[in-house]
Amino acid sequence: MTGAHVLTTNPAGPASATDGVADPRLDTTHGPILYLEDITVSFDGFRALNQLTLYINDGELRCIIGPNGAGKTTMMDVITGKTRPDRGTAFFGQIIDLLELDEPAIAQAGIGRKFQKPSVFEELSVFENLELAMRTDKRTWPTLFAKLNGQQRDDIEDVLHTIGLPEQRRQRAGSLSHGQKQWLEIGMLLMQRPKLLLVDEPVAGMTHQETERTAELLLSLAGKHSVVVVEHDMEFVRSIARKVTVLHEGSVLTEGSMDEVQQDQRVIEVYLGA
Amino acid sequence: MGISVLLARDAGGRVFLALLVLVGVFLPALHLLLPETSPLHISAYTLTLIGKYLCYGLLALAVDLVWGFGGILSLGHGAFFALGGYAMGMHMMRQIGDRGVYGNPLLPDFMVFLNWTELPWYWLGFDRFWFAALMVLLVPGSLAFVFGWLAFRSRVTGVYLSIITQALTYALMLAFFRNEMGFGGNNGLTDFKDLLGFSLQADGTRVFLFVTTALCLALAYVACRFVVSSKLGRVVVAVRDAESRTRFIGYRVEWFKLWIFVFSAVLSGIAGALYVPQVGIINPGEFSPLNSLELVIWVAVGGRATLYGAVLGAILVNYSKTVFTAILPEVWLFALGALFVLVTLFLPHGLIGLMSQRRGERA
Ligand SMILES: Nc1ncnc2c1ncn2[C@@H]1O[C@H](COP(=O)(O)OP(=O)(O)OP(=O)(O)O)[C@@H](O)[C@H]1O
Numbered sequence: 104m105t106g107a108h109v110l111t112t113n114p115a116g117p118a119s120a121t122d123g124v125a126d127p128r129l130d131t132t133h134g135p136i137l138y139l140e141d142i143t144v145s146f147d148g149f150r151a152l153n154q155l156t157l158y159i160n161d162g163e164l165r166c167i168i169g170p171n172g173a174g175k176t177t178m179m180d181v182i183t184g185k186t187r188p189d190r191g192t193a194f195f196g197q198i199i200d201l202l203e204l205d206e207p208a209i210a211q212a213g214i215g216r217k218f219q220k221p222s223v224f225e226e227l228s229v230f231e232n233l234e235l236a237m238r239t240d241k242r243t244w245p246t247l248f249a250k251l252n253g254q255q256r257d258d259i260e261d262v263l264h265t266i267g268l269p270e271q272r273r274q275r276a277g278s279l280s281h282g283q284k285q286w287l288e289i290g291m292l293l294m295q296r297p298k299l300l301l302v303d304e305p306v307a308g309m310t311h312q313e314t315e316r317t318a319e320l321l322l323s324l325a326g327k328h329s330v331v332v333v334e335h336d337m338e339f340v341r342s343i344a345r346k347v348t349v350l351h352e353g354s355v356l357t358e359g360s361m362d363e364v365q366q367d368q369r370v371i372e373v374y375l376g377a
Numbered sequence: 378m379g380i381s382v383l384l385a386r387d388a389g390g391r392v393f394l395a396l397l398v399l400v401g402v403f404l405p406a407l408h409l410l411l412p413e414t415s416p417l418h419i420s421a422y423t424l425t426l427i428g429k430y431l432c433y434g435l436l437a438l439a440v441d442l443v444w445g446f447g448g449i450l451s452l453g454h455g456a457f458f459a460l461g462g463y464a465m466g467m468h469m470m471r472q473i474g475d476r477g478v479y480g481n482p483l484l485p486d487f488m489v490f491l492n493w494t495e496l497p498w499y500w501l502g503f504d505r506f507w508f509a510a511l512m513v514l515l516v517p518g519s520l521a522f523v524f525g526w527l528a529f530r531s532r533v534t535g536v537y538l539s540i541i542t543q544a545l546t547y548a549l550m551l552a553f554f555r556n557e558m559g560f561g562g563n564n565g566l567t568d569f570k571d572l573l574g575f576s577l578q579a580d581g582t583r584v585f586l587f588v589t590t591a592l593c594l595a596l597a598y599v600a601c602r603f604v605v606s607s608k609l610g611r612v613v614v615a616v617r618d619a620e621s622r623t624r625f626i627g628y629r630v631e632w633f634k635l636w637i638f639v640f641s642a643v644l645s646g647i648a649g650a651l652y653v654p655q656v657g658i659i660n661p662g663e664f665s666p667l668n669s670l671e672l673v674i675w676v677a678v679g680g681r682a683t684l685y686g687a688v689l690g691a692i693l694v695n696y697s698k699t700v701f702t703a704i705l706p707e708v709w710l711f712a713l714g715a716l717f718v719l720v721t722l723f724l725p726h727g728l729i730g731l732m733s734q735r736r737g738e739r740a
């Protein structure tokens with residue numbers, strides 16, 4: 104991976120391959136793109152999320168921190184349709200009720216997710232991983248006869264360069280290093296052209312240099328996309344964070360800038376001081 | 378994607394198809410052209426036996442598609458094969474006409490024997506070949522569709538799915554054993570006379586059935602290769618390896634599983650339909666859960682997710698079965714079990730895996 108390939112996406116430039124494509128029903132005129140209200144999720148009586156209320160603004164880059172088990176991943180599970188909450192509401196924009204949709208429908212509405220544990224399709228090549236993630240008709244028959252057109256090839260090429268893996272395009276994804284898999288997964292996220300990106304621990308297992316590039320990439324995406332990043336690496340959070348939300352025991356403990364949050368006495372007690 | 382492009386990337390497939398053409402042309406030639414006294418002469422019996430192996434090969438191809446590529450371990454594919462076989466059997470039953478023992482122009486012998494006076498509604502239409510041929514595709518296909526829709530939509534996977542596929546074929550076996558079902562009970566359908574006006578005993582008919590089977594196998598191979606080389610094929614592999622991940626990038630996983638499952642069931646039905654006129658009988662034993670388990674062993678022996686490996690496995694295991702059951706019939710099941718254990722432990726990629734490994738070492 105060479106640094107020169109990275110960050111060919113210009114956030115201010117003309118429409119690029121990775122710009123989000125909005126579901127026509129996505130209405131963000133009131134500001135937020137994501138509304139989570141009063142969400143409760145229990146596993147055998149244990150409340151992983153406890154009346155969580157959280158709003159993400161359109162175009163915002165939000166960092167979410169919190170100790171292990173705070174419910175960060177569970178929150179993403181609720182947004183992406185993997186886990187149904189016991190109560191509460193989740194809206195994408197003002198009209199799309201996420202709790203009425205299943206995983207593929209939510210993905211197609213414009214929410215993409217990178218998992219905490221890197222999950223790429225190991226038996227497929229890097230190129231094929233990106234090809235499958237690409238925003239296009241994903242029904243069976245069109246998929247059977249799908250052929251890449253020039254534009255789509257270019258889009259995949261662009262993303263290959265953005266994630267710094269152009270030389271590995273034919274390589275089996277399973278043979279990539281841990282950091283490269285993380286990047287490939289981010290690339291798959293970009294291929295979906297989502298409006299809202301949920302990124303769970305993107306820099307776990309990355310070298311210092313890779314971490315820096317990830318920070319640059321996420322920053323470049325904000326604005327045209329809304330990005331929610333969960334991360335334990337405080338240095339990384341500090342380098343990208345505008346607004347930080349601290350989760351603790353399934354609800355929001357506090358929100359604010361990194362400095363405000365780090366000086367908050369409750370945060371120091373539950374998390375940073377630990 | 379043209380066939381040439383498809384095969385350009387499939388060296389194993391080219392060898393396989395070339396061998397199939399050789400078998401499809403030369404064996405009938407050796408049978409028809411050489412005198413019976415010649416050591417190279419192939420008897421009608423041998424030709425039909427190999428034709429039977431090719432039907433099994435087609436069935437194995439179908440199983441490899443769902444199991445090898447889709448990760449759906451179906452232990453009930455024998456049911457689709459048997460249903461295709463029954464559909465063809467029903468047609469040939471009705472072709473017997475008044476040449477049966479009881480001479481009834483409309484009712485097959487077993488119905489007369491049961492004192493039935495009317496042909497059940499589900500036997501209507503089977504006197505026409507085109508209708509029977511359509512049913513060969515539609516009956517296994519619809520069963521797979523309904524079954525798969527229920528199972529995949531409620532996200533039944535892994536060992537639970539395997540168990541209910543076994544239950545499916547077992548239930549069908551019990552149903553077909555019953556005389557009242559109207560499929561000939563435990564005797565099944567047999568005593569066929571002709572197909573499309575040609576006597577099943579005639580040399581020419583046997584050669585024709587053999588060549589048709591080889592041709593169908595070749596076409597099915599190309600179709601399967603097209604499917605697994607398509608984007609749909611890659612989605613199916615993605616589902617096999619990381620099902621929920623595939624959902625999160627926007628694919629309706631259950632429809633992809635259903636697609637491949639139904640396609641595979643239709644291929645199995647065709648295999649059954651080609652099988653029955655060559656062996657001359659179809660009975661409920663074909664639904665036996667054991668049969669479906671054997672299919673999986675064929676595929677494992679040949680090598681999963683290679684397509685031609687499955688066909689190779691089917692032919693080799695069935696050839697061994699023919700040999701074994703002639704010499705030591707009671708040992709066969711143990712040998713089969715041992716083979717499965719050995720392959721699972723030492724040859725995870727089957728014989729094809731072994732061969733390509735050898736080639737890799739030499740290169
Ligand atoms: N499927 C489940 N069944 C039972 N408990 C669960 C399940 N998923 C999560 N939990 C529990 O819910 C709590 C919140 O888990 P979650 O994974 O959301 O935490 P997290 O904030 O992402 O933690 P980490 O920083 O370690 O990733 C944990 O105590 C976890 O054990």
Ligand SMILES: [Mg+2]
Nearest residue numbers: 175176177219
């Ligand atoms: Mg987590």
